[in-house]
Amino acid sequence: MLRHCVAFGIVPIEGLSVTPNVRVVATFIHPIKACAAVELPSVTIDRWGAAQGDRRWAVINAEGSVTWAGEFPRLVLVMPELLPQGLRLTALDQAPLDVDDADLPPRTIGIWNDLAKRVDHFTVGDAGDEAAQWMSEVVKAPVRLVRLGDDAVGRDSTNRLHVVSTVSCAEVDELLAQRGLQAESLRRCRPNIVIEGLDAPLVPFIEDHLTQMRWQCGDGMVSMKFTGRSIRCVVPNVDTRTGEAQPVVLESLTTLSAQRWPNEAVSFGIYGRATPGARLDRGQPVEVEFGF
Structure with a gap:
């Protein structure tokens, strides 16, 4: 130094x-x-x-836990575009997909808490089967797209x-x-x-x-x-x-x-x-x- x-x-x-x-x-x-x-x-x-809109959405694996590029490196290929109400997803040769963030059905997921060394559970909005299929085709593994609620976004370990x-x-x-x-x-x-x-x-x-x-x-x-x-x-x-x-x-x-x-x-x-x-x-x- x-x-x-x-x-x-x-x-x-x-x-x-x-x-x-x-x-x-x-x-x-x-x-x-x-x-x-x-x-x-x-x-x-x-x-x-934090920056408004940053990491408001997440991808969960087959076990229902929020995943990351260390587990699925091809996640970095997904390019989101902000829409007035939701996201537009593009990647490689995939056809673009618009995801509406209104009235998403609830789902319980797990998020690793590195401070407490445990998995915390939150209720989030599931973006649906079409978005799940689209993401899974890019990642080449079964995953789903979810929108995090305020309790998940505002957690202390972030x-x-x-x-x-x-x-x-x-x-x-x-x-x-x-x-x-x-x-x-x-x-x-x-x-x-x-x-x-x-x-x-x-x-x-x-x-x-x-x-x-x-x-x-x-x-x-x-x-x-x-x-x-x-x-x-x-x-x-x-x-x-x-x-x-x-x-x-x-x-x-x-x-x-x-x-x-x-x-x-x-x-x-x-x-x-x-x-x-x-x-x-x-x-x-x-x-x-x-x-x-």
Whole structure:
């Protein structure tokens, strides 16, 4: 970390915070957990501090539990489009399918609670047999699409906003290129907010040390408080164009993470929660604070 601090012009004194010029360059939501991202011109913060509409839908496996790209990598091929009332699903050569979110029949599902190390159960809306068949054909396994209720979306074990910087993505992509892979770490690592330096580039992985981000919204200032580094699993291995897993990606993230955090879990990016009701626009200048 000393090398990064010196390059950024920061004396690495514990508790020091700085506010360089930074702006937001991209905002994403993932309407369906584990499926493709949708880039938006702005995100509105919901009552739990997350991006409104992010991971409001999920896919369950044959056992009735919410699944992920680690179990079914081809989920990343499903590209949702937001409709006034529901979603439009597209993928590869599949005919598009519109899913209405009104009057969905109830179903009980399980969601793994990583904090409590247990499965929690929730009542959700089932998107129906046609959507289940469509999703199953893409995934090549029996799955169903469900819409989560407020209790499932607002559960305490959920991380809210995932933030990365463009320069950190470039650092990852450079290593991936050296190992024969095309650069697409931004899509593989599934952020909600992407930032970059306004007057000068940020130092790679400086977002590890973010403590707060503030910006002007309406007549006042709103903020995002950061809650911890994003610990990486096998999901970044999945090629978002083919749905195939490439273990060299997580190996590369492990190499870069160990340079910053030796003997700790592999991380890339950081999680935060923002002021409910705030809006964050692409191109928005923000003030950031770092703690070391």
